[in-house]
Amino acid sequence: MDCDKCGSSAVMHAAYSGLHMCESCFTRSVEKRVRRRVREDGLVPDDATPEEPVTWLIGLSGGKDSVVLTQILHETFAQDPRIELVALTIHEGIAGYRDESVDACVELVEELDIRHEVVGYAEEFGLEMDDVAADDPMNMAPCAYCGVFRRDLLAKYADEYEADLLLTGHNLDDEAQTAMMNFLEGDVAQVAKHFDASLGPLDERSEQDTFVPRAKPLRDVPEKEVALYAHLRDLPAHITECPHSSEAFRGEIQQLLLKLEEDHPGTRHSILAGYEELASIVSDRYGDGTADLGECEECGAATTREQCRKCQLVEAITS
Ligand SMILES: [Zn+2]
Ligand SMILES: [Zn+2]
Known part of the structure; x- marks a missing residue:
């Protein structure tokens, strides 16, 4: 052809x-x-100047999505003094798996010469995901703990580095799956949180996220194309799946969407476009759920409760 x-x-x-x-x-x-x-999405603010650059924090896991995002953002902005890129890698304490992907991250940032920070659940929370997955004190999927901890650290360090934007490598398949899951679970509040009027669609902001805006510039690119791009450009991406990965419902939705896409090409694009349209309407009507947030009495993170979800989980695991 x-x-x-x-x-x-x-x-x-x-x-x-x-x-x-x-x-x-x-x-x-x-x-x-x-x-x-x-x-x-208007990610580069009009008032950014070489004298007052903005900082973009990229969540770099070492998987193909975040590696491709980092590579393309670097090539786009390396010569632009208005944007400073910082890559943040989170080590969850998953033996083998995360060590290898941290190696991929280090190889990439050395090649690109961008600032790189690595933080870990062990130092931050005194726990490792391998132990959490084995004990499972709250009787839920490992990904459920891990997601809360990861979002907490992304928000914490976005704040600490005074980042203006937090970027993650979610691709089209990830986003279409999340949209479908929220629909099927009837989670209207979650739909509203997807959207920030000033920036367009954002990640599902949980209660412990700070207000550093989030962006997902890879969300128009299907997962297979991200993988092909990483392969063709020979980028140092670590491709093994997490050994604790157990999001059963997401897996079912993934299969369903792949089948729909095969029979009706363009399904993922239309799900996401419709979802974003809906999210902007829901968000106008109900707000994005951040109106009544206070501070966690233990760690100060934004929360609607006295103790944030992350602190609840850390307490359950370490006590
Ligand atoms: Zn050609
Ligand atoms: Zn807390």
């Missing part, structure tokens, strides 16, 4: 667009989609 754009030999076919693309047209198209998101 030939590339629909330039006639060279194609390396991929996207059913949702009908396009065959060669290596260079494909990689350029991924980069264009990320840059368009940055532009359309």
